[in-house]
Amino acid sequence: MxxxxxxxxxxxxxxxxxxxxxxxxxxxxxxxxxxxxxxxxxxxxxxxxxxxxxxxxxxxxxVKLDLHNPVIIDYDSFYNDxxxxxxxxxxxxxxxxxxxxxxLTRLVYLDLSSNNFSYGEIPRFMGSLKNLRYLKLSVARFGGKVPPYLGNLSSLEYLDLSDFWTNRLTSDSLSWISSLPSLKYLNLSGVNLGQSDDWMYGINMLPSLVDLNLSNCLVRRIPPLEYYNFTSLVSLDLQWNSINSTLPPWISNITGLLALRLDGNEFYGYIPDSFKKLTSLRQLGLSSNFLGSSFPSPVLSMINLSYLDLYNNKFRGSIPSNITSLCSLELINFSTNRFSGEIPNLGTDFYGCLTNLQYIQLSYNSFEGPVPESFGTLSSLIELDISNNLCSGNIPTNVGQLRRLKKLRLNKNSLSGMISELHFAQHTVLSELSMSSNSLVFNVSSRWVPPFQLQTIKLDSCVLGPEFPLWLQTQTKVKELGISNASISDSLPDWFEKIYSHVHFLDLSRNRISGKLPKFEKSNITDRRLVFRSNNFVGPLVPLPSDVHFLDVSDNSLAGNISIPEATNLTVQFLLLSNNFFTGEIPTSLCQMKVLWILDISSNLLTGKIPDCFGDIQSLSMLDLSDNNMNGAIPSSLSSLTNLNSLRLHNNNFEGKLPLLQDSMFLTILDLGRNNLNDVIPTWIGENLTSFKFLNLQSNKLHGDIPPSICLLEELQMLNLAGNDISGKIPHCFGNLTGMNIDHYQYEYLEVDLDYGGSIADFIKGVERRYTKTLPFLVSIDLSNNNISGQIPGELMNLSKLLNLNMSRNHLQGRVPENIGDLKALESLDLSWNDISGPVPYSLSSLTYLSHLNLSYNKFSGRVPTGNQLQTLNDPSIYIGNSELCGAPLPNACPGDLPFPKTDEDTDDTEHNHDRSSEEWDLVSRSGCWEFVAFCISRSHGVMHFFIS
Known part of the structure; x- marks a missing residue:
């Protein structure tokens, strides 16, 4: 100093x-x-x-005591390395x-930063060091209240109490700050100021303040002031608070401001026009707010801007071409907004002054049109990200001339055409190449040696095959390799296992890669993901390195017993082995994997029982053993899995009682269908487990009544009890199943990807369908093939979002509720093989989504209703077995139907005439009962017909 x-x-x-x-x-x-x-x-x-x-x-x-930690603290590295x-x-x-x-009475400088004082309080006696001009206690893990005695340090010019171990330090008032008139630098980032409503008043008494950082302080509001005394500010940082207001207009009065960071608050509205006075501003950060309107014109007046971050707001419209007048720009981040139109030409060939532009980040918008060829002239460019847009056309080859480019992200657009070696000609420092989800074809020589060493390769859904890309052999530093769905029909080359043995993330899924699974060595990370799904791999399951977090080998041709050696050393959380040919019993070694979260061994050839020790895997959230040949009782030890979210044992030979899962409070999916379970439906399903959304107990030997406790499952949206021996009546309280009365696209259902463990099958429209990512949209009740009696409760008509209702093959009686048309979302209705009587409700004609209907083999009577959607359901088998039904599409006419008189003109169009007559008479005859009508006029082929009744 x-x-x-x-x-x-x-x-x-x-x-x-x-x-x-x-x-x-x-x-x-x-x-x-x-x-x-x-x-x-x-x-x-x-x-x-x-x-x-x-x-x-x-x-x-x-005079100086500098004991800061020599290891520079980095938040990301601390938690990830x-x-x-x-x-x-x-x-x-x-x-x-x-x-x-x-x-140390003459001490002027004290730095204890980046140490660990175990959240003890900042000593009060530090307020006695009256000669102190520099005090830095940042990231030193102090806790408790900031001592106001620091206000005694009247000579203090620099004060840093910041800490990313968030809000361990607190301050109820910053009034003591006003006693530091010489303060130039103040950093309280991470200090909890949520209860300090006077923070602005204290800071306003600091006329010499140059740098103010109150980021991540839980500041909730900026209190109003009559005047602002800190106009000497050069840097103002209020990032990551909860200031729910418009942008403070007084900021525009600080005309000497060089850096303004207001990211991560709840600012709304627009950028005031007065901000155009901030012509000295070099850094403007407004990301992660709720700011809107078209591109903010005041920004175009900030001619010295080098850093412009509008990420994650609600800005819309096109980017004005005169943004190129901001010649000092080094970074522009407009990602995650609502911008549209074409990306403006930013290259030096067009305007000549953006020679310093290093970062272009435009992802997650609606930009369309081509990738500007002018990008190839931005010689300082380090990162180009236009991913997740609507850009189309070819990628210009002059992008390959960007010598400083490190990250190229073009994934998830509508780009097409060939990718050649010219696209990478000068990319000697490129570390990330992301072109996934486009229609790009790599056309490079088999002898091509790229000039780069990539760390991240994302080329999913690009055409790289049919041979395995040989240029990947040259990439020895790759941490992430994604080449799924890349049209590869080849075996893994011999070099692959050695070069990619330490890869952090690997996705080879949805190709036709053959041969045996590669073996991998242990690396120095703890969350490695390996995805081999949907290929032609054969042979046994290879030993897993202990650092694998996620392994997916599903949908291959792997065979043999499942062997998991040294399971106690594994950190696998996701183990997906479904759709293979694994045989034998489930090894008990799986029980030693104490952090296992999802286990899917469905659709294999497994036999034997569920190991009783599965109850020891306390972390287990999803267990899927469906579609195997397993048997025996479901072990009672599963009741200890209190974190269980999904249990699928569908289509095995399990017998005995239903498992007692009343303590699994997070259970969302329970699928025990197609087994030999012999039990009543337990009341604890509704009384204890209120999170159920999908319950499938079909095709077992369940008996007894449906317990009213089912009605307590307010979030239930799929209930399948078909193919059992259930008797009694349908509870009237089914109308309380409000999960079948909401729009499910508005809600998040499972805490994990629905591709992994969150799937279920159900018969819809007479066909078994499997729901995975679409599972939230499955809203269904299937009670078919039981011994249920009584009437259909009218309360069921409250379930307005029900898609499928199947009550066929029971002993239901009485009439169908006339207001069945209130089931507006219904797509499939099956009431066949019951004893239902009365007319077919006319309100069925109002169901605009109904595409599957079966009312056969009941005791319906009267005329079949017509109109709207029912006109498309003209298969007579829908109504067969109801002897007292009449009218189209059945061949038997209703009593009293009068044919139109035939004329010579009608003889060549008899069928057309019959259809028209049926429609016209339907106006005066519904449900087989004639209504008195004075007369009806019909016009057919220019002839007027009069009918008197």
Missing amino acids: EGLETCCGQANLTISCFADEREALLELKRSFVDDSHRLQSWTGKDCCGWKGVECSRKTGHV ADYAENYSRSCVGGEVSPSLVN
Whole structure:
């Protein structure tokens, strides 16, 4: 700092430090926990030579104490890199801060940042260091309340209490800040100011303040002020708070502002026109707010902008072409908005001044048209991201001239054409290549050696085959490789296993790759994902490296017993083995995988029983053993799986009682259909488990009544009890199943991808359909093939979102409720093979989505209703077996039907005339009962017919 003169390291120094200050430092050392031995130099008499200690040249007093952690803290690395986190933690100083610190009376500079003081409070005595001008305690893991005694440090110019271990420090009031008139830099990022409504008033008393950072402080509002005293601000950072308001207009008065970061709040409305006065602004961050309108014109006046971030707002319309007048731009991020139109030409060939542009981020909008060829002239470009748009046409080859380009993201557009070696000619530093989900064909030589070494390759749904791409052999640093659905019909080459053994993410799915699964070595990560689904792999399941988090080998031709050696060392959370030819019994070694979340071994040839030890896998959320040849009782130990979300044992030979799952409070899917279970439907299904959405118990040996407790399942949207021996009546309270009365596309259902464990089969329109990603839209009741009696409850007509209703082959009696037309979403209705009587309700004709109807073999009577959707359901078998029904499409006419008189003109069009006559008479005859009509006029082929009744 200015004015701070030290004597450390000076060869002509003749004095050592003062004894009382040396003793104060030694006392401080004794109060610390220093496992890294960073203070081992603190020995001897000359404390001015100790590491981190500096003394004044003039007086010899200790003036600077810098004990910051030499390992630079990085949030992402700390939580995602175990080696980094361990190295950082090992180098921390901890313990307590000794009060002896106050004996360093001339101390001007104190830095304890990036250490670990275990969330102890900031010592109050620090307020006694009155000469202190620089105080940095950032990321030192202090906790509790910020001591207002820091307001005694009247000489303080720099104060940093920030911490990304969020909100451990709190402050109810910032009034003490006003006592620091010399303060130029204030960073309270991460300090909880949620209860400090006066924060603005204290800061407003700091006329010298240049840099203010209150990001992530839980600030809820910006209080109004009559005047603003901190117009000297150069940098203002209020990111990641909850300020729900329009943008503060007073900001435009701080005309010397160079950096303005307001990201991650709840600002709404538009950017005020007054912001065009901020002509000195170099950084503008407004991402992750609710700002709208067309492209904000005030931005175009900020001629010195180098950083412009509008990510994740509601801006719409096109990008004006004169954005190219902002010649200093280095980064533009307009991703995740509602921009449309063509991407403007930003290249230097057109306007000549964007020579510094390094980052173009335009993803998740609705841009259309071609990729501008001018992009190829932006020689400073490091990242180009136009993914998730509607861009079309070819990719210009001059993109290959961008020598500094590191990330190229063009995935999820409508791009087409050939990709050649010219597209990558100068890409010597390219690390990410993402072109997935386009219609691109790679046309490169088999001898091509790319100039780059990629870390991320995403080419899913591009045409790379039929041979396995040989250029991948040259890429030895890849961490992520996605080439699913790439038209590859080949075996894995010999080199693949060696080069990609340490890959973090691998997706080869939906190709025709043959041969055996590759073997992989352990890497230094903990969440490796390997996806081989939907190929032609054969042979056994290979041993898994212990760092695999996700393994999907489903839908292949793997065979043999399932062998999981050294399961106790595995960290697999997703294990997907379905649709193969695995045989034998499930190995008990699976029970040793204590972090297993999803286990899917469905559609194999497994035999034997479910291991009783499955109840020990407490993390298990989804278990799918359906479509095998397993038998025996379902073990009672499954009742201990309290995290279970989905249990599918469909189509096996399980017998005995239903499993007791009353403690599985998160259970959403229970599919035990097509087994030999012999039990009554337990009442705990509704009384204990209220999260049920999909319940399938079809084709077992269940008996007894449907318990009214089922009606407590307010979120239930699929109930299948078909093919059992259930008796009694349908509970009237079925009308309380409100999960069948809401629009399910508005809701999130499962906490995991529905592709993995969240699927179910149901008979809809007479055909068995499997629902995976569309599972939230399955709304169905199937009670068919039972011994249910009584009438159809009128309350069922409340289920307005029901898609499928099947009550066929029971003993139902009485009439169908006349208001069945209230089931507006109904697509399939089957009431066949019952004893239902009375007319077919005319309201059926109002069901515009109905495409499958079966009312056969009942006791319906009267005329078949017509009109609207029923006109398309003209198959007589819909109504067969109802001897008292008449009218089209049945061949028997209703009593009283009078044929039209034939004329010579009618003889060649008898069928047409009959259809018209039936329609006209339907106006005066419904449900087989004639209504009195004075007369009816029909016009047919120009002839007027009069009918008197």
